[in-house]
Amino acid sequence: MLRLEHFKFFKWAIVFILASFIIILYKYFNPSDYIYFPKCPLKSLTGIQCPGCGSQRAVHHLLNFEILNALRENVILVLALPYILTGFVFENLKKSDKRILKWRKILFGHKAIYIFLLFVLSFWIIRNII
Amino acid sequence: MENKNTERPPKTWLLESILATLFCCLPLGIAGIVNASKVESRFYAGDVDGANRASSAAKKWTTWSFGLGIAGIILYMIFVFGFAASGAF
Numbered sequence: 001m002l003r004l005e006h007f008k009f010f011k012w013a014i015v016f017i018l019a020s021f022i023i024i025l026y027k028y029f030n031p032s033d034y035i036y037f038p039k040c041p042l043k044s045l046t047g048i049q050c051p052g053c054g055s056q057r058a059v060h061h062l063l064n065f066e067i068l069n070a071l072r073e074n075v076i077l078v079l080a081l082p083y084i085l086t087g088f089v090f091e092n093l094k095k096s097d098k099r100i101l102k103w104r105k106i107l108f109g110h111k112a113i114y115i116f117l118l119f120v121l122s123f124w125i126i127r128n129i130i
Numbered sequence: 131m132e133n134k135n136t137e138r139p140p141k142t143w144l145l146e147s148i149l150a151t152l153f154c155c156l157p158l159g160i161a162g163i164v165n166a167s168k169v170e171s172r173f174y175a176g177d178v179d180g181a182n183r184a185s186s187a188a189k190k191w192t193t194w195s196f197g198l199g200i201a202g203i204i205l206y207m208i209f210v211f212g213f214a215a216s217g218a219f
Contacts, residue, residue, distance in 0.1 A: 035210055038203045052152040077152050087145040101138065108144055110174070113167035117160070120151065 027063040031056040051076055051124045076123050083107075083116075139173035140181055142166040143188035150195040158195030162188050 031037035042050045054073035061070035062078065070078050090104050106112065147162025165188035173181035 036207070038206045041202065055152050074152075080148055080152060084145050084148060091141070091145070105170075105174070108142070108170070110167045110170040113142075113144060113163060113170065116148070117163050117167075120160075120163075 023063060026056065026059050030060050049124075049127050051120045051127075053127075076120060080116075139169055140185040141189070142169040142185065143192045147188065147192045147195070150192055150199065153199065158191050158198065162191040162195065165191060 029037075037056055040050055040053050042048055043053055052074070055077045058070040058073040058077050061067075061073060062081075067078070087108055090100070090108065093100060142165075143162055144166035147159050147166055149159075150162060151159030165184050168184035169181050169188060172178075172184055
C-alpha cells in the first residue's frame with residue numbers, strides 16, 4: 001500500500017531528476033547560442049531589459065565557474081544567490097532562539113527587503129541607461 | 131495556513147518571489163516582494179492577523195508569477211519546436 005512517505009519520496013525523486021536535467025542543460029549549452037531557451041517577453045516586445053535579463057546566461061557561466069562572465073550578464077542574480085541560499089537555511093532552521101530571530105530580522109526583515117527592492121529597481125533603470 | 135506563533139513571523143515568501151522576479155515574470159514577483167516586507171513590518175508592529183494576510187497575499191502573487199512564467203516557457207517551447215518542425219528555421 002502506498003503511504004504518504006512514498007509520495008514524498010516520488011516528489012523528491014522528480015525534483016532531483018528535473019534539477020539534474022536543468023543543471024546539465026545550462027552547464028553545457030550557452031542560452032545565447034540556441035533559440036530553444038525562453039526569451040524575456042519584455043525585451044522581445046519593447047527592447048527594454050528587465051532585472052532578470054541575462055539570468056540564464058549568468059547561470060550558464062556560474063555552472064562553468066566563470067564568475068566574472070556571470071557578473072557581466074546579471075550582477076543582481078549572482079549577488080542574490082548567496083542571499084537566497086542563506087534565506088532558505090534560516091527558513092528551515094527548526095529551533096529559533098533570540099539570536100537567530102535577531103539575525104533573521106536584520107537580513108530578511110522589512111528594511112532589508114526594501115533595500116533589496118531598491119537595488120533591483122535601480123539596477124533595472126541603470127542597465128537600460130548605460 | 132494560519133500562524134499563531136507570536137515569536138516568529140509567518141512565511142514571507144521573500145526568497146521565492148525574488149527567484150520569480152529574476153527568472154520569470156517581473157511585475158508579479160515584485161508584488162510578492164512588497165507583500166513579503168508587509169509580513170515583516172506588520173508582525174513586528176504586533177499585527178499578527180495582518181501579517182498572516184500579507185503572507186497569503188505574498189503566496190498568491192509568487193504562485194501566480196511562477197505559474198505564468200512556467201506557462202510562458204512551455205508556450206514558447208511549443209512555438210519554437212513547432213517552427214523548427216515545420217522547417218522555418
